[in-house]
Amino acid sequence: MFENDTIIETRHLNIYYGDFKAVTDVELKIPAKRITAIIGPSGCGKSTLLRAFNRMNELIPGSHIDGEIIFEGKNLYDRDVDPVEVRYRIGMVFQRPNPFPKSIYENVAWAARIHGYKGSLDELVESTLKKAALWDEVKDILKQSALSLSGGQQQRLCVARALAIQPEVILMDEPASALDPIATLKIEELMQSLKENYTIVIVTHNMQQAARASDYTAMMMLTDGTRSGTVIEFDETNKIFTRPRDKRTEDYVTGRFG
Amino acid sequence: MFEQTVSTENNNGFPKKIDGLKKKRRWSEFIIQMSLFLAGFFSIFTTLGIVYTLGKEALLFFKRPEVDLIEFLTGTQWQPHIAEFGILPLASATLLTTAIAMLIAIPLGLTVAIFLSEYATLKMRNTLKPILELLAGIPTIVYGYFALTFVTPILRDIFGKDVVNIYNTSSAGLVMGILILPLIASVSEDALTAVPRSLREAAYGLGATKNEVVFKVVLPAALSGISAAVILGISRAIGETMIVAVAAGAGPNLTLNPFKGAETMTGHIVRISSGDLSYDSIDYDSIFAIGLVLFLSTLILNIISQWIVRRFREVYE
Numbered sequence: 301m302f303e304n305d306t307i308i309e310t311r312h313l314n315i316y317y318g319d320f321k322a323v324t325d326v327e328l329k330i331p332a333k334r335i336t337a338i339i340g341p342s343g344c345g346k347s348t349l350l351r352a353f354n355r356m357n358e359l360i361p362g363s364h365i366d367g368e369i370i371f372e373g374k375n376l377y378d379r380d381v382d383p384v385e386v387r388y389r390i391g392m393v394f395q396r397p398n399p400f401p402k403s404i405y406e407n408v409a410w411a412a413r414i415h416g417y418k419g420s421l422d423e424l425v426e427s428t429l430k431k432a433a434l435w436d437e438v439k440d441i442l443k444q445s446a447l448s449l450s451g452g453q454q455q456r457l458c459v460a461r462a463l464a465i466q467p468e469v470i471l472m473d474e475p476a477s478a479l480d481p482i483a484t485l486k487i488e489e490l491m492q493s494l495k496e497n498y499t500i501v502i503v504t505h506n507m508q509q510a511a512r513a514s515d516y517t518a519m520m521m522l523t524d525g526t527r528s529g530t531v532i533e534f535d536e537t538n539k540i541f542t543r544p545r546d547k548r549t550e551d552y553v554t555g556r557f558g
Numbered sequence: 559m560f561e562q563t564v565s566t567e568n569n570n571g572f573p574k575k576i577d578g579l580k581k582k583r584r585w586s587e588f589i590i591q592m593s594l595f596l597a598g599f600f601s602i603f604t605t606l607g608i609v610y611t612l613g614k615e616a617l618l619f620f621k622r623p624e625v626d627l628i629e630f631l632t633g634t635q636w637q638p639h640i641a642e643f644g645i646l647p648l649a650s651a652t653l654l655t656t657a658i659a660m661l662i663a664i665p666l667g668l669t670v671a672i673f674l675s676e677y678a679t680l681k682m683r684n685t686l687k688p689i690l691e692l693l694a695g696i697p698t699i700v701y702g703y704f705a706l707t708f709v710t711p712i713l714r715d716i717f718g719k720d721v722v723n724i725y726n727t728s729s730a731g732l733v734m735g736i737l738i739l740p741l742i743a744s745v746s747e748d749a750l751t752a753v754p755r756s757l758r759e760a761a762y763g764l765g766a767t768k769n770e771v772v773f774k775v776v777l778p779a780a781l782s783g784i785s786a787a788v789i790l791g792i793s794r795a796i797g798e799t800m801i802v803a804v805a806a807g808a809g810p811n812l813t814l815n816p817f818k819g820a821e822t823m824t825g826h827i828v829r830i831s832s833g834d835l836s837y838d839s840i841d842y843d844s845i846f847a848i849g850l851v852l853f854l855s856t857l858i859l860n861i862i863s864q865w866i867v868r869r870f871r872e873v874y875e
Binding site: 354356359361384385386387388389391392394396398399400401402410411414415458461462465 | 680754756757758759760761762763764765766767770774775778779
C-alpha cells in the first residue's frame with residue numbers, strides 16, 4: 301500500500317491492563333520518516349497503543365501485551381530485548397510539558413550524559429536546540445531553569461531533550477493539547493522540519509492538527525459492544541479526511557460523532 | 559389563583575430571596591471561622607508564653623553577680639556549687655550525641671525512604687511502613703534503658719570494658735539514631751513520592767535505567783524535602799531528653815570521646831530539676847538559661863530548614 305519503508309509494524313497486537321483488554325488486534329505499518337497521526341475518540345486506546353511502541357506501558361503494573369511489535373526487523377517484546385535500549389531508540393514527548401527541574405542546558409544534555417556521550421556537550425546542546433527551533437530563544441539563558449520558559453517553549457525543549465540522543469522514532473502523545481494555538485503551530489512546524497530525519501507518531505484529539513500535520517492517519521475506535529479500541533482504518537491522511545472507506549471514520553472526521 | 563400565591567411565596571420551593579441583595583448573617587460560617595481562628599491563636603499564644611517564661615527566668619540568671627554571659631558561652635566548666643557556669647561541656651555532649659545519632663539516622667533513614675518510595679512493591683510498603691511508624695511510637699524511656707542495658711554491654715564487649723564507660727554518649731547517640739530514623743525516613747519518603755510521575759516518565763522515555771531515574775531525577779527533585787527531614791531530625795536529637803538522661807551519664811564532662819559519659823543540656827535539666835530545687839536558687843535559674851540555649855538552637859535550625867526548602871526547591875511544574 302505504501303511506497304515507504306516500514307519502521308514499526310504491529311501484528312495481532314492486543315494490549316491489556318490486568319484483565320482489561322484496552323486495545324484489540326491492531327495491525328499497523330508505520331512508515332519511516334513520515335508523520336503518522338493516531339486519531340479517535342477519548343478512551344479508545346490511542347495513548348495506550350502509542351506507549352506500547354517504546355514499552356512505556358510496562359511502567360504501569362499489570363500491563364502486558366500479546367502479538368508483536370516489529371521495529372527494524374526485531375520484535376520489541378522478545379525476551380532478550382532491553383526496554384531501556386528500546387526507549388533509547390524510540391523517544392517520547394508527553395502530553396504536558398515535563399522538563400526536568402534543571403537548567404535548559406542540563407535538560408538537553410541529561411540523556412546524552414547517561415548514555416555516555418563522548419563528544420562536546422556544548423556543541424550537542426547547541427545543535428539540538430537549533431534542530432528544535434529553540435536556540436535563538438534560549439541561547440542567552442541556557443543556565444536558567446527550564447521552568448522559567450513558557451509552556452510552548454517547555455514543550456519544544458522536551459522535543460529537544462528527546463532529539464539529543466538521536467532516536468529513530470519520536471512518539472508524541474498529544475504534544476500540543478496543553479498549549480495555545482500559536483505554540484501549537486510552532487510544534488507542528490517543528491514536526492515538519494524533523495520528518496526528514498525522524499519518524500514521528502503523534503496521538504492527537506485535534507482533527508485539524510492531524511489533517512494539517514500528518515502524512516498518514518490511523519483511525520481508532522472502540523470495537524462494538526466492548527471497551528476495547530482498535531484501528532479501524534489506516535491510510536494516507538488526505539484519503540482519511542476526504543474519501544474514508546469506513547462509515548465510522550467519515551462520521552468522526554466530519555464531526556458527526558465522537 | 560391558589561397556585562400563583564404558592565409559587566410567589568415559596569419561590570418555586572426555594573426560600574424567599576432577600577430584597578435588595580442585602581448581606582445575610584451566616585452563623586455556621588462564622589462559628590467555624592471563629593473556632594479555627596481561636597485554635598490558631600492559642601497555639602501561637604502558648605508558644606509566646608513559653609518564650610516569655612524562658613526569657614524572663616533566664617534573664618534572672620544572667621543578672622546574678624556570679625554569672626557572666628561571655629563566661630557562660632565560653633567557659634569549660636559547669637559546676638554550680640563553685641559558681642562555674644560554662645555551657646560548653648553540656649553543649650558538647652549534646653553535639654556529640656546528636657552527631658552520633660545523625661550518623662545512624664541519615665544514611666539509614668534515607669535508604670529506607672528510597673527503598674520504600676521507589677523499589678518496594680505495594681505489599682512490602684504496606685507492611686514496612688506501619689512497622690517503621692511503630693518504632694517512632696515507642697516511649698523514649700524504653701529506648702533509654704535499651705541503650706543502657708542492651709547497647710552499652712555490646713559496646714563494652716566489642717571495645718573493652720576499660721575503654722567504654724557504663725554511661726557513655728555513643729550508646730545514647732546510637733539509640734537516639736534509631737529513634738529518629740523513622741522521622742527522617744517518613745518525611746523523606748513523602749518528599750520522594752511527591753515527585754510527579756511525569757518527571758519519572760520523562761526520564762524513562764529517554765532510555766534511563768531505574769537507578770538513573772531514582773538517583774539523577776527523583777532524588778535531586780526531592781532534595782529540599784530531604785534536607786528539611788534531616789534538619790527536623792537534628793532538632794529532634796538536640797531536644798531528646800530521656801535517652802540521654804538514662805544512658806549518656808550524669809555530670810558535665812567536656813569530652814569528645816564517645817565512650818566516656820557526658821551530660822547533655824537536656825540531661826542536665828532533668829537531673830537538676832528532679833531533685834529538691836528551690837525557686838530562687840541559682841540552679842533553678844540556670845536551667846532556664848540552658849533551656850533558652852536549646853530553644854534558640856532548634857529555632858535557628860528550623861529557620862535554616864525553612865530557608866533551604868524555599869531556596870533549593872526544585873519546582874516541578
